[in-house]
Amino acid sequence: MPMQLDDYRLLGRSGLRVSPLALGTMTFRVGEGASWGSSDEEAKQMVDMYIDRGGNFIDTADFYGQMGQSEVLLGELVKGRRDPMVISTKYSLTTEPGNPNAAGNHRKNMVRSVEESLKRLGTDYIDLLYLHMWDFRTPVDEILRSFDDLVSSGKVLYIGLSDTPAWQASRMQAIAELRGWNQFCALQICYNLVERTVEREMIPMAQEMGLGVSPWAPLGSGVLTGKYTREDLGEGDMSDISSRKAINAMTGKLTSEAIDVADAAVAVAKEIGCTTPQLAVAWTLHNPAVCSPVVGVRTPAQLEDNLGALGVDISPEQMAKLDAVSAVPPVFPIDVLKSPAEGMMMGGVKVEERG
Numbered sequence: 583m584p585m586q587l588d589d590y591r592l593l594g595r596s597g598l599r600v601s602p603l604a605l606g607t608m609t610f611r612v613g614e615g616a617s618w619g620s621s622d623e624e625a626k627q628m629v630d631m632y633i634d635r636g637g638n639f640i641d642t643a644d645f646y647g648q649m650g651q652s653e654v655l656l657g658e659l660v661k662g663r664r665d666p667m668v669i670s671t672k673y674s675l676t677t678e679p680g681n682p683n684a685a686g687n688h689r690k691n692m693v694r695s696v697e698e699s700l701k702r703l704g705t706d707y708i709d710l711l712y713l714h715m716w717d718f719r720t721p722v723d724e725i726l727r728s729f730d731d732l733v734s735s736g737k738v739l740y741i742g743l744s745d746t747p748a749w750q751a752s753r754m755q756a757i758a759e760l761r762g763w764n765q766f767c768a769l770q771i772c773y774n775l776v777e778r779t780v781e782r783e784m785i786p787m788a789q790e791m792g793l794g795v796s797p798w799a800p801l802g803s804g805v806l807t808g809k810y811t812r813e814d815l816g817e818g819d820m821s822d823i824s825s826r827k828a829i830n831a832m833t834g835k836l837t838s839e840a841i842d843v844a845d846a847a848v849a850v851a852k853e854i855g856c857t858t859p860q861l862a863v864a865w866t867l868h869n870p871a872v873c874s875p876v877v878g879v880r881t882p883a884q885l886e887d888n889l890g891a892l893g894v895d896i897s898p899e900q901m902a903k904l905d906a907v908s909a910v911p912p913v914f915p916i917d918v919l920k921s922p923a924e925g926m927m928m929g930g931v932k933v934e935e936r937g
Contacts, residue, residue, distance in 0.1 A: 585892040588636025594767035595792025604639040605632045606878035611651035620880050627882040629659040641876050643672035653702035671699050674714035687720040689728040711738045716746040722754050730763040742768030748783040755791040773797035775908045776840045782913050785871045794873035797866050805840050806862040808848040846907040856894045863891035
């Protein structure tokens with residue numbers, strides 16, 4: 583069923599209302615020479631368009647832009663209309679190279695990062711604070727209590743996790759619930775037609791633990807636009823991080839298998855009569871665990887196109903075509919627990935699955 587940006591959804595197990603598409607700001611003020619960056623005027627046009635259409639969920643991070651300039655620009659662009667917005671930002675990644683405590687998941691960096699983000703955004707509170715990336719070093723009780731303290735102080739309203747192992751995320755959510763601390767309501771992870779491994783553990787965990795999934799890179803970092811071909815595989819100077827193509831090659835996103843998926847997406851999009859980016863974004867919204875994909879666009883034209891995903895209807899037959907080319911290999915123990923093991927557990931009777 584077609585949606586609009588003002589068809590708001592509840593974020594996870596919370597009462598926070600957010601738009602079904604979030605506007606990402608990683609392209610804001612990335613510096614000269616980066617072909618994937620937006621000009622300040624383009625950023626303004628995109629924020630204006632998004633808000634004018636009823637959008638209220640804007641995502642940033644203290645690491646985005648040069649020296650946190652994405653937050654600075656976003657704060658300037660929402661000035662005078664801040665209150666209706668749900669602004670999410672993140673902490674964890676280094677903002678002062680060489681300073682051992684200006685990175686990581688620990689309390690000192692969390693508090694320092696929040697104070698700096700508040701200044702850059704020009705606001706008194708952060709609607710949603712994500713742990714940006716798991717550091718494999720900080721004790722979970724330190725993270726949880728630090729989040730709880732910030733929520734109690736009123737500087738942060740809601741908390742979430744990004745790029746964190748499923749077993750740690752579920753463990754922390756359970757500890758927070760048992761200790762009466764504030765629980766996470768959001769999970770930001772990479773999820774798209776060329777990255778579906780999160781369907782094994784991450785997404786089922788999110789549904790069980792009350793986390794609304796907000797996928798980043800729904801276009802597979804541009805691979806699912808259909809702009810790459812097999813001629814692009816392994817070509818170019820992969821040390822040139824100003825090029826999105828080079829970044830995709832370095833991070834393993836430009837593969838023959840990914841091109842196969844992109845080709846299938848192009849074909850299905852033609853059947854529907856939509857663009858391939860619209861199809862890719864709409865596909866993520868078909869997963870009931872997904873609340874609000876983050877569209878990280880560079881230009882107003884790209885944002886206009888991506889917003890059209892809210893009106894795309896994918897038939898079961900078309901979903902089956904996409905599933906056939908993009909399905910992930912079996913993994914233990916999830917696939918072992920399916921038939922015939924499921925039949926042995928149920929003793930030949932039908933038992934309704936938990937939703």
